[in-house]
Amino acid sequence: MSKLPTQKLYINGGYVDATSGQTFETINPATGEVICDVQIASSADVDKAVAAAKAGFKIWSKMSGTERSRILLRAVALLRERNDELAALEVTDTGKPLQEANCVDVESGAECIEYFAGLAASLNGEHIQLANGNFAFTRKEPLGVCGAIGAWNYPIQIACWKSAPALACGNAMVYKASEVTPLTALKLAEIYTEAGLPDGVFNVVSGLGPVGQMLAEHEGIEKISLTGSVPTGKRVMESAAKTLKHVTLELGGKSPLIVFEDAKLDNAVSAAMLANFYTQGEICSNGTRVYVHKDIKDKFIEKLIARTEKMIIGDPMHPDTQVGSLIHRDHMEKVLGYIEIGKKEGANLAYGGKQVTVKGFEKGNFLQPAIFTNVTADMRIAREEIFGAVMSVITFSDEDEVVAAANDTQFGLAAGVFTQDITRAHRVIANLEAGTCWINNYNITPIEMPFGGYKQSGIGRENGTVAVDHFTQLKSVYVEMGDVDCPY
Numbered sequence: 001m002s003k004l005p006t007q008k009l010y011i012n013g014g015y016v017d018a019t020s021g022q023t024f025e026t027i028n029p030a031t032g033e034v035i036c037d038v039q040i041a042s043s044a045d046v047d048k049a050v051a052a053a054k055a056g057f058k059i060w061s062k063m064s065g066t067e068r069s070r071i072l073l074r075a076v077a078l079l080r081e082r083n084d085e086l087a088a089l090e091v092t093d094t095g096k097p098l099q100e101a102n103c104v105d106v107e108s109g110a111e112c113i114e115y116f117a118g119l120a121a122s123l124n125g126e127h128i129q130l131a132n133g134n135f136a137f138t139r140k141e142p143l144g145v146c147g148a149i150g151a152w153n154y155p156i157q158i159a160c161w162k163s164a165p166a167l168a169c170g171n172a173m174v175y176k177a178s179e180v181t182p183l184t185a186l187k188l189a190e191i192y193t194e195a196g197l198p199d200g201v202f203n204v205v206s207g208l209g210p211v212g213q214m215l216a217e218h219e220g221i222e223k224i225s226l227t228g229s230v231p232t233g234k235r236v237m238e239s240a241a242k243t244l245k246h247v248t249l250e251l252g253g254k255s256p257l258i259v260f261e262d263a264k265l266d267n268a269v270s271a272a273m274l275a276n277f278y279t280q281g282e283i284c285s286n287g288t289r290v291y292v293h294k295d296i297k298d299k300f301i302e303k304l305i306a307r308t309e310k311m312i313i314g315d316p317m318h319p320d321t322q323v324g325s326l327i328h329r330d331h332m333e334k335v336l337g338y339i340e341i342g343k344k345e346g347a348n349l350a351y352g353g354k355q356v357t358v359k360g361f362e363k364g365n366f367l368q369p370a371i372f373t374n375v376t377a378d379m380r381i382a383r384e385e386i387f388g389a390v391m392s393v394i395t396f397s398d399e400d401e402v403v404a405a406a407n408d409t410q411f412g413l414a415a416g417v418f419t420q421d422i423t424r425a426h427r428v429i430a431n432l433e434a435g436t437c438w439i440n441n442y443n444i445t446p447i448e449m450p451f452g453g454y455k456q457s458g459i460g461r462e463n464g465t466v467a468v469d470h471f472t473q474l475k476s477v478y479v480e481m482g483d484v485d486c487p488y
């Protein structure tokens with residue numbers, strides 16, 4: 001593929017050149033080829049984007065929810081119309097398999113915009129009756145200009161998950177995609193403009209961490225929403241504290257998936273695979289600690305390995321490929337490093353974990369999904385986020401013991417339970433310290449369901465009606481119907 005033109009910033013409804021004079025390269029993980037250069041925003045460019053967003057906000061926030069909804073729904077239609085081309089671009093930038101990107105990444109973003117477009121006209125406050133005919137009412141008002149920063153694993157989905165509720169509530173946004181996958185957020189900006197979004201309501205400033213920091217610190221930005229790692233989350237919160245911004249953080253995890261002895265075994269194996277191997281394991285909510293009851297452990301592992309062996313690793317653009325390339329060389333080295341750590345710690349590498357050379361893609365970062373058994377709770381592979389396809393199977397025998405083990409972590413993003421016993425399912429879920437939980441499935445994230453973490457996995461929620469609260473502020477208004485009662 002020939003190199004694409006240098007990507008500019010997207011400010012005030014169109015592309016503009018950055019003033020920093022600096023660029024970075026975005027690389028196709030599967031081929032190692034440079035896809036294109038991307039201009040880096042300077043602080044003057046960020047100021048310009050914030051000023052454009054402020055101007056856009058004045059127009060957008062005055063429109064009715066129904067008018068905003070109509071424009072957002074046009075963007076939804078355009079996203080769906082361009083699904084295949086956007087999915088292909090996403091595959092080029094992320095290395096994930098086309099069969100995933102084609103049906104999940106763009107569609108999940110479109111669904112999110114569709115959902116919040118549906119809510120836009122119903123963002124009502126309350127009417128509160130008081131004594132003597134007096135009353136109060138509340139208004140859900142937009143915050144103003146919101147900043148948002150994305151991670152590299154689901155670039156267009158994250159850009160949609162952040163912009164959809166923000167825009168539906170009447171805010172404007174300045175978005176920074178991950179420097180590793182900067183391309184599709186720019187396409188989303190084009191689509192919003194084409195759909196009729198007023199200029200300046202959605203802007204994209206590309207760059208590395210410092211550009212994210214500029215957003216988090218900016219005086220003209222009222223809220224910052226980050227999807228990223230826990231250390232970055234802490235830095236963003238510190239930066240945001242300088243102006244006391246609203247903060248939403250969607251961070252990392254090391255989530256447990258608990259399989260009881262009465263679970264439907266094939267379903268549990270399917271879920272464990274989805275919870276560990278989808279997108280080469282590069283998913284924040286993955287259930288990487290798979291606790292399996294001792295009575296079914298052998299059968300579970302046997303079925304798991306038999307099915308994992310059949311997974312097709314290869315060219316991400318090939319429709320049959322199920323495991324694409326890890327995002328970059330350093331990340332692959334990190335994942336391979338954890339596999340070595342697991343072996344040294346005494347875990348049994350029951351399957352995979354080896355680098356694979358794909359013909360024609362020798363510079364790609366392909367790894368077999370890895371399954372460790374005989375893992376114990378103290379091992380690093382069972383405690384640290386690896387963000388690759390490395391599953392740790394841990395055996396347990398007692399419900400209280402497994403719940404305590406599952407909760408023994410700084411993270412709390414997600415958790416899953418497999419059992420046919422409904423009282424046990426609900427009892428265990430109620431005791432798990434995680435923000436997003438599943439009973440008899442894993443990693444299902446319908447837009448209607450709030451998503452986010454407990455403990456160090458995050459603050460706030462995306463999706464669901466609750467996301468509206470994170471992109472609005474409440475104004476309470478008291479109305480006096482009588483005279484002012486005054487003692488002097």
Ligand SMILES: NC(=O)c1ccc[n+]([C@@H]2O[C@H](COP(=O)([O-])OP(=O)(O)OC[C@H]3O[C@@H](n4cnc5c(N)ncnc54)[C@H](O)[C@@H]3O)[C@@H](O)[C@H]2O)c1
Nearest residue numbers: 150151152178208209212213228229232235250251252284
């Ligand atoms: N909870 C979720 O919804 C969710 C979803 C996807 C990924 N993640 C997490 O994201 C991580 C992987 O993504 P990543 O490697 O892109 O994360 P990262 O933390 O390295 O980077 C995330 C973003 O933050 C920016 N950034 C870096 N330093 C910054 C700073 N000081 N101030 C402001 N912005 C800064 C980066 O440029 C990037 O755009 C994993 O930990 C994963 O679990 C979480």
